[in-house]
Each structure stands twice: as structure tokens, then as C-alpha cells.
Amino acid sequence: MQLVVARIGRAHGIKGEVTVEVRTDEPEVRLGPGAVLATDPPGTGPLTIESGRVHSGRLLLRFAGVGDRTGAEALRNTLLIAEVDPEELPDDPEEFYDHQLMDLDVVTEDGVEVGRITEISHLPSQDLFIVERPDGSEVMVPFVAEIVAEIDLEEQRAVITPPPGLIDDRAVIASARDVEQEGAGDEAPDGGGHGAPGRAGEAR
The missing domain is CATH 2.30.30.240 (PRC-barrel domain)
Incomplete structure (x- = not known):
């Protein structure tokens, strides 16, 4: 099952980082380095997360092959989609x-x-x-x-x-x-x- 885990926002800096609107309670798992994510629109991806960090309360990601601000801006508003086992349940029984x-x-x-x-x-x-x-x-x-x-x-x-x-x-x-x-x-x-x-x- 494919589920949206984030939406890419604006570029941050000049080295390819982007802000993301997180749509998962487990960003360290879904949006960690090495994660390969499908995208909407499909032609933008798949994207592989190279690194991530928190800056001023927002998660910043850098993707493999995206090394400058122009490439980062081209990803704006792209949805990041993870493949999730439909039988998988949250760790917290009240979520x-x-x-x-x-x-x-x-x-x-x-x-x-x-x-x-x-x-x-x-x-x-x-x-x-x-x-x-x-x-x-x-x-x-x-x-x-x-x-x-x-x-x-x-x-x-x-x-x-x-x-x-x-x-x-x-x-x-x-x-x-x-x-x-x-x-x-x-x-x-x-x-x-x-x-x-x-x-x-x-x-x-």
C-alpha cells in the first residue's frame, strides 16, 4: 500500500536542500537517509534521501542527484510516497x-x-x-x-x-x-x- 509521508516545500540554501511538510509520525523511519520514495507527480521520482536535518523546527532533506537550488526548486510541491504493508499497525495502540x-x-x-x-x-x-x-x-x-x-x-x-x-x-x-x-x-x-x-x- 502506498501512503503519502511528506510534501516538498521550498528550497533551502544553495546546496539542494528542501523543506518538507511531514505527514508521518515516524519521520526518522519513513524519511531517513537511504529511503527510496515514489512521487506524485510520478515523473519526479523515485527520490532517494541522502541526508536530513532539523532547522528552526522544520525538517530539511537532501536527495541523491539534487545538488543545487535549481534542482531543489524543481521538486517543490512534490508528494513523497512510501510503500507500507497494509497489515502494519502503529506502535501506539491509540494511534x-x-x-x-x-x-x-x-x-x-x-x-x-x-x-x-x-x-x-x-x-x-x-x-x-x-x-x-x-x-x-x-x-x-x-x-x-x-x-x-x-x-x-x-x-x-x-x-x-x-x-x-x-x-x-x-x-x-x-x-x-x-x-x-x-x-x-x-x-x-x-x-x-x-x-x-x-x-x-x-x-x-
């Missing part, structure tokens, strides 16, 4: 890969059907479930402990305790595109965080 969460049924604690998870949106402040409701509309559910009470992979369901207005007639209904545009403005009322009981990630 989840995206593919584990996709298509889970979402219900409230009293058994009311909300819908089905069709997408995980990773925002800087928190993760969001994009839930398709039976009528075809979509609702955004912050993946935080105050709202997501339980992830039951055996029963293939996520149990939520939604605050007033989240899933009723006053709920904020949006498409996945709206989520990306609105960003952190859709935070949970309490400010949230990368949620417990677990966290979603595109790969770990």
Missing part, C-alpha cells in the same frame, strides 16, 4: 493509519447513525474526519478526545459525542475542498489537538 479509519461507520453514543468516513484531512491544528451523511452531504468531525469517544476497528465504527451544532441542522456542512480552504477556522470549540483516543496520519 491509527488513515487507511484504518477510512470507511468506518460514524455513530453517536446513543446509536444514531451519522455517516461514513470518506476522507481524513490533516490540518496544522488538528485532524478532521470528513463524514458523508446518508443524504450525501458532508460534515467535518474534529478527531479530538472530547468528540471521538471510541475507534472500534473490529466493529468498523467510530463513536462520537458531538457538541450542539456539529451534526444537527446547524452543522457546518462542507466539501473536502472547503476544508482545505477554511483551514484552522474549523477548529473544535476547545481548540483541539491531534486527537486522542488516537491520531490519524497518512502514514507512520
Whole structure:
């Protein structure tokens, strides 16, 4: 199974380094020296990581064969994709890969059907479930402990305790595109965080 682990940002310096937006909880494993990653667009890769370091809180990577700023800039916005065993599970039992969460049924604690998870949106402040409701509309559910009470992979369901207005007639209904545009403005009322009981990630 192929999962996105990072997105390449701008070039850093003149020796081929790039900043990356990390999309994995295990960058030391997925983005370590020697890792060979597929890319989107495919023609950019595969890319082999030559070295990595943290600078001002951001991960910088250098790839084999990319030795100057021009080559680094040409990689901007490329997605880095790792091959992951679909049976592999995170070390922390309260963390989840995206593919584990996709298509889970979402219900409230009293058994009311909300819908089905069709997408995980990773925002800087928190993760969001994009839930398709039976009528075809979509609702955004912050993946935080105050709202997501339980992830039951055996029963293939996520149990939520939604605050007033989240899933009723006053709920904020949006498409996945709206989520990306609105960003952190859709935070949970309490400010949230990368949620417990677990966290979603595109790969770990």
C-alpha cells in the first residue's frame, strides 16, 4: 500500500536542500537517509534521501542527484510516497493509519447513525474526519478526545459525542475542498489537538 509521508516545500540554501511538510509520525523511519520514495507527480521520482536535518523546527532533506537550488526548486510541491504493508499497525495502540479509519461507520453514543468516513484531512491544528451523511452531504468531525469517544476497528465504527451544532441542522456542512480552504477556522470549540483516543496520519 502506498501512503503519502511528506510534501516538498521550498528550497533551502544553495546546496539542494528542501523543506518538507511531514505527514508521518515516524519521520526518522519513513524519511531517513537511504529511503527510496515514489512521487506524485510520478515523473519526479523515485527520490532517494541522502541526508536530513532539523532547522528552526522544520525538517530539511537532501536527495541523491539534487545538488543545487535549481534542482531543489524543481521538486517543490512534490508528494513523497512510501510503500507500507497494509497489515502494519502503529506502535501506539491509540494511534491509527488513515487507511484504518477510512470507511468506518460514524455513530453517536446513543446509536444514531451519522455517516461514513470518506476522507481524513490533516490540518496544522488538528485532524478532521470528513463524514458523508446518508443524504450525501458532508460534515467535518474534529478527531479530538472530547468528540471521538471510541475507534472500534473490529466493529468498523467510530463513536462520537458531538457538541450542539456539529451534526444537527446547524452543522457546518462542507466539501473536502472547503476544508482545505477554511483551514484552522474549523477548529473544535476547545481548540483541539491531534486527537486522542488516537491520531490519524497518512502514514507512520
